[in-house]
Amino acid sequence: MSDAPSRKDLDATVHLPRTEFPMKGNLGQLEPRLLAWWREQDVWKQLLAKNAGREPFVLADGPPYANGHLHAGHALNKVLKDIVVKFRNLSGRPCDFIPGWDTHGLPIEQAVEKRLKEQKLDKRTLSRDALLERCREYALEFVDIQRAEFQRLGVFGTWDEPYRTLDFSYEAQEVRELAAFARRGMLYRRKKPVAWCLQDQTALAEAEVEYAEHTSPSVYVAFDAGPELVDRLSQLKGQRVSFVIWTTTPWTLPANLAIAVNPTFEYVFYRLEDRVLCVAKDLLAKVLAEVKSDELAVKHVQLPTGEVSSPALVDASRILAYATGEDLEHVTYQHPFLERQGRVVLGEHVTLDAGTGLVHTAPGHGQEDYEVGLKYGLDIYNPVRADGRYDDTVGEVLAGRRVFEANPVVLDLLVQRGALLNDRSDTLTHSYPHCWRCHQPVIQAATYQWFIPMDALFHGTQTFRQVVLEQVDKVQWVPSWGQSRIRGMLEGRPDWCISRQRSWGVPIPIAYCDGCDDAVASPEVMERVAAAVEKEGAGVWYRTPVKEFLGEDFTCPRCGKGEFHRETDILDVWFDSACMASAVLEKRQRVPADLFLEGSDQHRGWFHSSLLVSVGTRDVAPYKACLTHGFVVDGQGEKMSKSRGNTVAPDKVIQQYGAEVLRLWVAASDYRNDVRLSDAILKGLSEGYRKIRNTLRYALGNLQDFDPAKDAVAGDALLPLDQWARGRLAQVAARVRQAYEDYEFHLVYATVVDFCANDLSAVYFDILKDRLYTAKQDGPARRGAQTVLHEVLTVLLPLLAPVMSFTSEEAWQHLPGERAKSVFLAGFADVQATMPPELEARYAKLFAVRSAVQGVLEVARRDKRIGASLEARVVLSATGAVREVLEANLAELPGLFIVSQVELAEAPSEAAKALEVSQAFGDGASLSVEVLPAHGQKCPRCWVYSDAVGQGGDVCLKCREALG
Numbered sequence: 001m002s003d004a005p006s007r008k009d010l011d012a013t014v015h016l017p018r019t020e021f022p023m024k025g026n027l028g029q030l031e032p033r034l035l036a037w038w039r040e041q042d043v044w045k046q047l048l049a050k051n052a053g054r055e056p057f058v059l060a061d062g063p064p065y066a067n068g069h070l071h072a073g074h075a076l077n078k079v080l081k082d083i084v085v086k087f088r089n090l091s092g093r094p095c096d097f098i099p100g101w102d103t104h105g106l107p108i109e110q111a112v113e114k115r116l117k118e119q120k121l122d123k124r125t126l127s128r129d130a131l132l133e134r135c136r137e138y139a140l141e142f143v144d145i146q147r148a149e150f151q152r153l154g155v156f157g158t159w160d161e162p163y164r165t166l167d168f169s170y171e172a173q174e175v176r177e178l179a180a181f182a183r184r185g186m187l188y189r190r191k192k193p194v195a196w197c198l199q200d201q202t203a204l205a206e207a208e209v210e211y212a213e214h215t216s217p218s219v220y221v222a223f224d225a226g227p228e229l230v231d232r233l234s235q236l237k238g239q240r241v242s243f244v245i246w247t248t249t250p251w252t253l254p255a256n257l258a259i260a261v262n263p264t265f266e267y268v269f270y271r272l273e274d275r276v277l278c279v280a281k282d283l284l285a286k287v288l289a290e291v292k293s294d295e296l297a298v299k300h301v302q303l304p305t306g307e308v309s310s311p312a313l314v315d316a317s318r319i320l321a322y323a324t325g326e327d328l329e330h331v332t333y334q335h336p337f338l339e340r341q342g343r344v345v346l347g348e349h350v351t352l353d354a355g356t357g358l359v360h361t362a363p364g365h366g367q368e369d370y371e372v373g374l375k376y377g378l379d380i381y382n383p384v385r386a387d388g389r390y391d392d393t394v395g396e397v398l399a400g401r402r403v404f405e406a407n408p409v410v411l412d413l414l415v416q417r418g419a420l421l422n423d424r425s426d427t428l429t430h431s432y433p434h435c436w437r438c439h440q441p442v443i444q445a446a447t448y449q450w451f452i453p454m455d456a457l458f459h460g461t462q463t464f465r466q467v468v469l470e471q472v473d474k475v476q477w478v479p480s481w482g483q484s485r486i487r488g489m490l491e492g493r494p495d496w497c498i499s500r501q502r503s504w505g506v507p508i509p510i511a512y513c514d515g516c517d518d519a520v521a522s523p524e525v526m527e528r529v530a531a532a533v534e535k536e537g538a539g540v541w542y543r544t545p546v547k548e549f550l551g552e553d554f555t556c557p558r559c560g561k562g563e564f565h566r567e568t569d570i571l572d573v574w575f576d577s578a579c580m581a582s583a584v585l586e587k588r589q590r591v592p593a594d595l596f597l598e599g600s601d602q603h604r605g606w607f608h609s610s611l612l613v614s615v616g617t618r619d620v621a622p623y624k625a626c627l628t629h630g631f632v633v634d635g636q637g638e639k640m641s642k643s644r645g646n647t648v649a650p651d652k653v654i655q656q657y658g659a660e661v662l663r664l665w666v667a668a669s670d671y672r673n674d675v676r677l678s679d680a681i682l683k684g685l686s687e688g689y690r691k692i693r694n695t696l697r698y699a700l701g702n703l704q705d706f707d708p709a710k711d712a713v714a715g716d717a718l719l720p721l722d723q724w725a726r727g728r729l730a731q732v733a734a735r736v737r738q739a740y741e742d743y744e745f746h747l748v749y750a751t752v753v754d755f756c757a758n759d760l761s762a763v764y765f766d767i768l769k770d771r772l773y774t775a776k777q778d779g780p781a782r783r784g785a786q787t788v789l790h791e792v793l794t795v796l797l798p799l800l801a802p803v804m805s806f807t808s809e810e811a812w813q814h815l816p817g818e819r820a821k822s823v824f825l826a827g828f829a830d831v832q833a834t835m836p837p838e839l840e841a842r843y844a845k846l847f848a849v850r851s852a853v854q855g856v857l858e859v860a861r862r863d864k865r866i867g868a869s870l871e872a873r874v875v876l877s878a879t880g881a882v883r884e885v886l887e888a889n890l891a892e893l894p895g896l897f898i899v900s901q902v903e904l905a906e907a908p909s910e911a912a913k914a915l916e917v918s919q920a921f922g923d924g925a926s927l928s929v930e931v932l933p934a935h936g937q938k939c940p941r942c943w944v945y946s947d948a949v950g951q952g953g954d955v956c957l958k959c960r961e962a963l964g
Contacts, residue, residue: 017701027658051094063100086802097157103139172534173583179526198388214432216248226332246355255362260347261325280357336419364446476625505570515561578609581622629671635678695756727835848920900934900945
């Protein structure tokens, strides 16, 4: 009977991986468990305490709106912020993330009105206080809903002390910011055209206007000139002369008070049938093509580059006169269907891009028209009421009609008076402003509003706009094009309309004299209101007699009377959120913040308004850097919308894949562009997640008997391959930390996945298996490998934690030896190792040879010449630099190739295959490989073939040493 050890006995001596870290993430069960554990252990507060006293990093949270459940854009934004927060804290800088919510404004008010209807309650029966309380309850309800949904994503923050724009302290600070503007003379009231939503019956901020395709009438209208024109141009005596304008808004014609011409343009007077038309000379052919195309002929001109066709006048003698725009100033004309005279005015805004070169001017319906109207003392006339219907000043035919519905009626009037020059059915499809909430077309309408002036003198000879633009240039913009984007918006923006005609919001604490309607915009009164709001909330303004804020003895500075009524408009919600820097950062952290991070639409939104408020009250930008990300789109790059059915809800992704995969989606995406999200993308990321998880599991499984305090091997005592792995780890750690610093999160993901899949799994771990499984358990070779595996985990897990928060924490809890309670309390490991250039060069060449040899081994397996690679003996032949490397590392090659023997021959055999390695060794490098069956017998313990098996022992020499 043989005394050879049994297969079972030998198997028991092999150190196979063992770990309780599961192969599958089971994220649906793991994540809620870890969320609860983080709360129980108070990891967030411990993390802030650990870094206390160091230089903080302040990341401001642009408040999401407290209405509805989270969408994919919310997830993208909050996870990006969470990555920044966790990275900064792991780096040792305390970064207290204070989440916030935008809680005032129209959508909440409308949602409450809808609920009231469902409860069969009439909004008009509620007091303002009662309505505000209902709005407050609704907002707080969705704050709680969204808070839970954000936390489910694994987002760290001071969730028990968020900021909300409805907090009394926040509302009070907002009133104080308004007082600061008033104190600086940066607040005025005027009747000016603003974007007006007819459905919601309120003014809109620039950021609340979106553009969409809209089909409008396209009309050319004749306005008959007054008699003084003939005094200036005698050639026109006895002629009926008409100034011709073009418009796509016939509904604004009742408000026409002037026609603008450019003072430098040349205008022609062209006889068309029974009238003479006045248009810009350069646009005559275009206008005739639209209104009377048979007045034109096609003229063919032969040029060196070929024949060119252009329209030409059939009869040029029909041009009766010429005049400059300046010649026409103050000429009167008759309105086409109202008993009103207008006059010609000059305007630099008139161009030759479209139309006739004469611009219909209604100062109550356009910013440029308004500015011209001020210059010429015109009435800022707006005959449209808040609900979009005409008032009684436009005549019986139009009074009471909705403006867009009035377009065909206006066209009827023009036809009846012979003033419509083109076909009434002509239309134009163009980009037109719409309300971002109700998505209905908006109008420009002059109403009394409160404004912050952009071009008022602010500092000496500088305007407010100029000072703001100076601050823009001091900010770091990520990506860099953000600077030119926001500059362009600020350079061209009008004065900021800060008043809104709604109930739910922060009041504008201004009183009006009952006697003369003069406004009392007193900073001192505003400060008194702010003190009351701090105690009782914004509603105190409406329920307190206004004289209590003004003072019983206060009288109107203008007329001396003592009775007043209050302003009922509220502040623009963009002013609300813009006060975050003073209401939150200044009181709880620091201004300026290190970073604002929001979607690219916030160049005209929160970045924009926050900058205006901060510069307007404190002369500085509220942030040092602004980072913007794109929008979430579907897999084909199309905008997500419920109507298209292509939305991807975060809660559905979490149910199917886990929040971890959603976090990986954020990190893997280049957020600077629009970010695609689809099931196929998530499946691909699940594969990336699996590779990382398997890497972590393999490393943990091979540390089951490793105590770093006792078993770790010093760096200089490690085998060369282990030193190379430590060097690669150091390189990866440096690259990942730099990517975090540069906000290049997609490089974090790509670098880690590449390191795990290629450097570790495909190379280092593959080569390491024999040593880890079969070398002497506590020998330096095996302990050295375990030392590196432990270091890989202690370095990699904190680096991964900002992105893969759940998996990093789970793996950290399985790490042997003493460790921080949480991966987030560990901080980034201090990587001592470096990659010596000569070691990197050595293994670059060896791995190039390995890769080439593996291809030949694969062919041998496919051809059934060998089974497993350990059945092979590899015979190499090489010359020059390749041979030198092979000779110097011959003993290491069997392990690198995972074969039983490697031989170096003087010359290749006829069966040897020549391999290409010039990329690693340079031109002229020569390498040939032949795969043959291994010598000896298979070791029953390590499966390596050896002549020593059966000769003095039942296992190979290496296994004898391991068992000895």
